[in-house]
Amino acid sequence: MAAPTASELEGLVWSFNQIRWLFFTGLVLFGLIYYRQPQAYLIDPGVLSMSGRAAIAFSLLGLLGAPLINEIINRIPLSYRRTYILCCAIHVLAWVYAYASKFSQHGAMIQIGAMLGVTITTNILWYLYPATREAVDALVRGERPDPEKKQLWDRRNHHSFLLPAVVFLMLSSHMGAVVRANGHAFLTIATVLVLSVISRFILEATHRNGGVMPSRFRWITACAAVTVGLGAGWLAWARNGAEQVRIERHAHGPATDNRPLLAEEIVLRRCAACHAAQPSYPGMASPPRGIVFTPDTLPRYAGQIAIAVGTERMPPGNATQMQPSERKALTEWATGHSR
Template sequence: MDVFFAEWVSLFLRWFHVIAGIAWIGASFYFIWLDNHLTDPPQWKKDAGIGGDLWAVHGGGFYEVAKYKVGPKAMPDKLHWFKWEAYTTWITGMLLLTWVYYFGAQAYLIDPNVMPLSTGRAIAYGLGFLLAGWVIYDALCRTKLVESRWFGPVIFVIGGGFAWLLTHTFSGRGAFIHMGALIGTIMVANVFFKIIPGQRKMVAAVARGEMPDPKPGLTGKQRSVHNNYFTLPVIFLMISNHYPMTYQGDDSWLILMAIIAITVCVRHYFNLAHRGVRQPAYLVAAGIAFVLMAAILSWPEATPTTTESTAHSESTIEVMADSEALTLVQTRCATCHSAQPTDSLFPSAPSGVVLDDLAQIERWAGRIEQRAVVTRDMPFLNRTDMTDDERIALGHWLKQRF
């Protein structure tokens, strides 16, 4: 397949996925905000079956919004549904997952240093994780635990188990994106299997002139609230591939769960605030946790000592000549990061980083050190077999030269 065509397909799917995700998450934010801002209506509205209302001003006009306790006495001629935002987000997300991570499994999904897998086996594992996650979550939602304050912690612990399994099965990048796909699958399954069917039952009852059973509506609201708390974690996981310091390393699953906990705390603060309950401790705790996590991940690691040469202190390492450093970068890095890449996976230099000469290396010296020496996630999946000795030598040269 032509690599440029593949890139255009990836661009279209990613763009479409982001647009649909904005619409879906925006709707989730709005309706939870709406529910949390409803006030006790006047008596005449209560007599009509309205349970709460609010006034708003936007776009040069006033809006009066009312929510029925169960349902109106008769169906309106036009009823707006909110479902395709969810379905489109999931469909485009799965197409993107397939296009990038399943068709490109050997490059993006499989890391032989984590687990040697065939393409078919890796895809089967990935889809199996998504299905298992929904089945377990839905089963727990059918128990009395869902009404307990322990439901969230139990889901978090189970999520930690999935994060551990994913990071011990796939590449770090592949593991994080599958965690995002898992959460997104649970969210869209909530819409497809619970929220929309429950609403259809309520609409059908009103159309028959009957009083709707409130249970489907309550279940739908419960699942909608769950989805609302999933939104911020899933947004991070959608963009996580841009930040390898989060998914590189043996304990990346702990980083993943820490970010989920932080973002859930942030979401909880705003959900409480919408009801007039101000508890800034949630935001403060989330901010402190994020700073601590960033500090820990940025803490200089000890120099690797895998060979006799790397055991020497930096002061005893002989600095490479510029020509040697240029050859090293061109051999290990410029197969992708070149004006004319030779790696078939990349038709153009990723992120526009070109390393064909010393001037270009100087321009990107900080990023080279960060990605090739510190986080060691470059070269990509170490496709060019860069050694620990070469990374140390390169890092020492960069510090001395620039």
């Protein structure tokens, strides 16, 4: 095998530095955004009401615990391949279950994404990086790398199967409500993880097959696509059904008054705790994104409100317990007023 050239090695070191940067800036941003406003991002009183401190502590437990337990699992002897894979699967799914049953769905998705990200990065920084250096040094000296080390290396590289899931989960807050808050947090995250593994597996098989997808995988891909489509459809349908019932209950509920719901009143009741010049929401120091709602500014934000409220992105975790009828009325108003 030809030894790598000096310029190739330079690129290698540089990319590891990038990973370090990604890791530390990621952690800082995570803390700045999610730990400053745990009420808005991590907690859903409908799932479990907990204090902001408890949520942060629970989140940190995962960020530290996942890489540590992963280290233990990685020490399972190489010959116990099945045990190793089983332990990995149980480990990940147990965390998913823990967060899906305690955090808001959005919070759980972000948390699991971050935990996988931290575990992958620690693997790279503390194992793969030094191992790469060693292997490269050996190659440069003209020696052959140790085959057992190569196997350990391959094992650590398995995390690439979860990379698509990490990207998806971390970006999930920007996706529609069917993905982000469909009420089935565990099922959704587990599906994302399984799909990530399958897609990566098929990608590798395709790569080995000279860039052509082996025909049996075409069937699997088609089946997976249809299943996911049906699943998403079912979630959307089931959710709309539940919403409909709630709206009707509301409509037939105790007759308070029959006035149509006014956008300004709804905003005052459900948004102004955060989107005010001086927010009253605990832990909210300034209006998020500088967005302050007053009767004058409201029309200006109509387009954004239509999206944020229609997709249930706002209020975060439905912190202010916005009613379905209010959501409907505000979305209709905002859609009508957006240019």
